[in-house]
Amino acid sequence: QKEVEQNSGPLSVPEGAIASLNCTYSDRVSQSFFWYRQYSGKSPELIMSIYSNGDKEDGRFTAQLNKASQYVSLLIRDSQPSDSATYLCAVKGGKAGGTSYGKLTFGQGTILTVHP
């Protein structure tokens, strides 16, 4: 089982629709969760971070975390063609003193295309 797994893509949505990106993780002690956006030929850009159960909203983006289900998602409302990119889910190792502490583990990424 992969440590961080994202829903298989690519995902294609029409402009104005809601894009839903999902991610599951295996390390139960993880405490920090991130979504990065990566445009082709560019480096990852941090767009959302979430640390506690529930929803966190920032503009058109909403991150959702459910630690009991080991599940994190990203919703993009009113999707725009400029949102077309690869979205990377990242989970930070949470156990102090553990070998994974402080390190990010990335999912394989989901390619999102928003068509006009």
Next chain:
Amino acid sequence: SAVISQKPSRDICQRGTSLTIQCQVDSQVTMMFWYRQQPGQSLTLIATANQGSEATYESGFVIDKFPISRPNLTFSTLTVSNMSPEDSSIYLCSGGQGHEQYFGPGTRLTVT
């Protein structure tokens, strides 16, 4: 947030040679990391660059191949040694204060 720069942005190198990549952060950060991203793939952590001590390498990566320095809290280097075409990839450094990590623009390395 942290603003991170890398040099060089790209290079084409001959097999058997070495390349050192520099990473500069605009503020002091507690943690710095080096990643590799191969075409169409996600990011793979190479090592954690520890200030004042030896880097911590992930499984499959060794110090002889990827020596790392971190002389202070804002700067680190990664050397790719004795390069082969399999080392062709994008190398990214990241750093951050607290929970969040930010990435540099990456170094695109092609080994011929």
